[in-house]
Amino acid sequence: MSLSTSSHRHTHDLSPWQHSHQFDLGNREGEARTRWVLALTLVTMVAEIGAGWWTGSMALLADGWHMGTHALALGVAVAAYALARRHASDARFSFGTWKIEVLGSFASALVLGIVAVGIVVESGLRLWRAEPIDVRTALIVAVVGLAVNLASAWLLQGGTAHAHDHGHHDHAHHDHAHAHHEDLNLRAAYVHVLADALTSVLAIGALLGALWMGWWWLDPLVGVAGAIVIGVWSVGLLRESAAVLLDREMDHPLAQEIRDDIESDGDAKVADLHVWRVGRTQFAAIACVVADAPQPPSVYRARLARHEELVHLSLEVNRCPGERPG
Incomplete structure (x- = not known):
């Protein structure tokens, strides 16, 4: 009975130390704009495939299915x-x-990388074995595709979410990379639209060259060039998103700032530090602090209070062990 009474007497209110783990509230505007672009892409895809089947135009059919790959990525x-x-x-x-x-x-x-490889393969086959092109129909398709992509790019650009200014905090002593403040999901959709717009622009130029100068080889050659550019974009996006997924953040300026702020008294040393991203501009950290005269954890937390981006922090404080006698 006494144990039960003691247990109730020592029940603590944990609410001051508990908080929601929903660190990033999402990008509702970017999501809404992506939905609009997806709908526009699907309508255009269906229209091109239907028109290609009705008219027998391979150019229309090909572009329609090509837009299908981008619709998949947007989905x-x-x-x-x-x-x-x-x-x-x-x-x-x-x-x-x-x-x-x-x-x-x-x-x-x-998906974007697969599209780039597909374009290279198809362009290589056409360079090796020339095929007749319905230039006028293909031009119409390219112009319509470019118009749709420019409209989609305009929609997506307006939904880009960047980090808000930290206001009274002075972060002028470092430059946080622009990509660290981006909505990578929205950026992926935007890159797909830009890639499609690039292929449309290059196709228009190549088709005009074929129409006016008879340079039929220009179309597949330009296709290879466009695919290389798209491939570079794909690799860049893969590297950025993979770095976040694998928590490669220890080269971020914030990691060194945490270390410097905790060690600012000349006594404390950060023996172990882990920093990772939990949102577009939000970070979590675990730090092991060792000192000859250790302070309460609240003291070290106060030294990091200027970092609004640090939304979850776990501290372990230890006294530095004395030297063992030789």
């Missing part, structure tokens, strides 16, 4: 947004669901 982006929002309050996700969006970006980048 992945939309699904990632929806899943991240749906499971935002699920306690099984220790640090929130934002990385679902990053995973969507990685998947979209893979």
Whole structure:
């Protein structure tokens, strides 16, 4: 009976130390714009495939199915947004669901790379074995595709989410990389649209060369050049999203700032530090501090208070062991 009474007497209120793990609230505007672009892409894809089948134009059919690959990537982006929002309050996700969006970006980048390889293969076959081109029909397709892509790019650019200014905090002593403040999922959709716009512009130039100068080889050659550019974009996006998914953040300026701020008294030393991203501009950290005269954890937390981006911090404070006698 006394044990039970003691247990109730020592029940503590843990609420001051507990908080939500939904660190990133998502990008609702970017999600809405991506949905509009997906709808526009699907309508154009169906129209081109239908018109190609009706008229017998291979150019229309090819471009329609090409847009289908981009519709797939945009669908992945939309699904990632929806899943991240749906499971935002699920306690099984220790640090929130934002990385679902990053995973969507990685998947979209893979699709973009596959598209680039496909263009290289098809262009190489056409360079090896020339095929007749219905230039006027292909020009119409390219111009329509370019118009759709420019409209889509305009829609997506307006939804880009950047980090807010930290206001009274002075971060002028370092330059956080621009990509660290971006919605990678939205950027993946944007890159797909830009890639399609690039292929349309290059195709128009090549087709005009074929129409006016008879340079039929220009179309596949320009296709290879465009595919190389798209491949570079794909690799860049893969590297950025993979770095986030694999928690490669220890080269971020914030990691060194945490170390410098904790060690600012000349006594404390950071023996172990882990920093990782839990949102577009939000970070979590675990630090092991060793000192000859250790302070309460609240003292070291206060030294890091200027970092609004540090939304979850776990500190372990230890006294430095004395030297062992020789």
